[in-house]
Amino acid sequence: GAGVSQSPSNKVTEKGKDVELRCDPISGHTALYWYRQSLGQGLEFLIYFQGNSAPDKSGLPSDRFSAERTGGSVSTLTIQRTQQEDSAVYLCASSFGYASYNEQFFGPGTRLTVL
Amino acid sequence: AQTVTQSQPEMSVQEAETVTLSCTYDTSESDYYLFWYKQPPSRQMILVIRQEAYKQQNATENRFSVNFQKAAKSFSLKISDSQLGDAAMYFCAYSFSTSGTYKYIFGTGTRLKVLA
Numbered sequence: 001g002a003g004v005s006q007s008p009s010n011k012v013t014e015k016g017k018d019v020e021l022r023c024d025p026i027s028g029h030t031a032l033y034w035y036r037q038s039l040g041q042g043l044e045f046l047i048y049f050q051g052n053s054a055p056d057k058s059g060l061p062s063d064r065f066s067a068e069r070t071g072g073s074v075s076t077l078t079i080q081r082t083q084q085e086d087s088a089v090y091l092c093a094s095s096f097g098y099a100s101y102n103e104q105f106f107g108p109g110t111r112l113t114v115l
Numbered sequence: 116a117q118t119v120t121q122s123q124p125e126m127s128v129q130e131a132e133t134v135t136l137s138c139t140y141d142t143s144e145s146d147y148y149l150f151w152y153k154q155p156p157s158r159q160m161i162l163v164i165r166q167e168a169y170k171q172q173n174a175t176e177n178r179f180s181v182n183f184q185k186a187a188k189s190f191s192l193k194i195s196d197s198q199l200g201d202a203a204m205y206f207c208a209y210s211f212s213t214s215g216t217y218k219y220i221f222g223t224g225t226r227l228k229v230l231a
């Protein structure tokens with residue numbers, strides 16, 4: 001596809017369950033970013049990948065959050081033992097190269113609801 | 116601490132009029148980049164305009180322009196001839212490199228309503 005895609009678009013889960021959120025970046029984009037957008041809040045930067053490696057994981061809110069990227073393409077954000085405060089929209093973005101001036105192309109997001 | 120502040124949670128503008136969205140940031144970096152992103156109701160965020168901090172000239176993209184005041188750490192977005200399609204959340208963002216990595220910081224957003 002031409003743009004960044006994310007799946008699922010919506011996810012409802014019960015507290016304590018694990019969830020996996022998927023991001024397919026634009027083909028050829030080497031950098032990939034994950035953000036969390038809570039109601040009334042800005043975008044909270046979680047993690048970014050240069051290729052398959054993540055040089056900075058400090059944005060992950062807790063050790064229940066993890067992310068990986070394989071083949072320099074698809075990325076998965078995993079949240080273990082979900083809590084109600086994890087409810088948010090999770091946005092993925094990609095860019096061509098990793099530099100602070102690069103435009104990020106965003107996906108439509110995954111809305112996560114933890115009951 | 117690096118922060119981005121958007122003090123206007125919501126703004127309204129009449130169609131065809133001009134509106135300015137404010138953004139201030141706090142940084143100790145000398146080289147960085149500033150962005151305005153638009154998030155329409157469809158949720159997919161798109162870049163509106165970008166400004167390099169070392170450039171004094173304000174960036175312009177068609178009806179969108181910025182007023183970049185580096186000393187004041189201010190980066191406002193002006194939308195001229197507002198259109199109904201401009202209605203969206205607008206996020207100001209700031210990025211810089213540090214210790215071989217990159218940081219991206221977004222503000223909390225301003226919801227723009229365009230009145231017909």
